[in-house]
Amino acid sequence: MSVPNPSNGVTSAGVMSADAAPLAPLTRQGLPGRYVLLVAGLFLYGLSLRLMLNAGVGVSPWDVFNVGVTHHLKVTVGQVSILAGALLVLYTALNLKERVGPGTLLNVVLIGLVMDLLSRAVPHPHVWAAQWAQFLLGVLLIGLATGAYVGAGLGAGPRDSLMLGLHRRHGWPVARVRTGVELLVLGVGVALGGPVGWGTLVFALLVGPSVAFGLRLFGLAGKK
Template identity: 45%
Template structure:
């Protein structure tokens, strides 16, 4: 590591920690909005309805399972993937304990909008810290490399699969799920440019950060 990169290591760790915490808070806002969760959160919601575990704990377990799926596709998790798997769930549980459940539709939409914005900013923070992809990003890019399928095909296949399973188990699928799919890419791309830590030699701030050939990671 160059001295240039080393001087930025504390900032990178801070960005990673803040980003993962805010990611969980963003998820909590979206769930409290109750107009439809993000695909992987639909799955976690559905599973949580059938086991004596919190949403955040289920999120951790799903992340660990996804990391185990890295083994046959020859992906190696870095510190970013491990901390992502362990930190987002507890932050989401904290947010769900603090945030109320709004009754008015306009408040539900507001909660969703806040959650999506916070989640996108959080993605920019933790991706921009350059500690590697989150569990779901690594699964997606690993399948892309092993199967040779386009990124969009792998991403769509994964997200449709988890939404169907989550919905069948009782997860909340709605207009918010569709809005998330349409808006999260451009919003995350914007915040990734804002928060990317510039590395030595003018390296592309998105290179090696867990992104892919599309405009945005899935749920990290």
């Protein structure tokens, strides 16, 4: 058993104790509170993706794919996200035997729905500084959003389920699985004409620290 270190709130196993994280009590709410946390996190996730998309400097690999599909089919970015998520859930549940929780299903629907609903509400800046400020805000929010919906503990997202399922089935390192999937999706998205820019590279460099920050904020990960 890990022993808490009261001086820094980190256990001997390297996991931050709940008391050391500012928002950790939110992850220990009853079921209604956890659903509120889940929905809030998914809303923030959809908002963060729309902020980056509308900034016009590049998007995440999955959104390169999502936008690429819209060039060939009469669908919105959010609809592609929902369809892709649903297919991933089916694959991971049937072939990789990953558990599908209520949070998994809400993840599939709400993120894409929020992206479409905020399409016109989120600005489309044309000034370089404003574009990058909006993009970086999106990267920051994606970490907070991840901490919130993971902290709710109601099921992993479809892309996380795929990563974990492949890891469990084949024993491949999680980091390599995630990187491989992202590169594959990015390649397909580019072939479909999806938008790649400097923001795509910046996202790849910053999303890890952003997510780590969000998880620590909710007491779900420790400092290395």
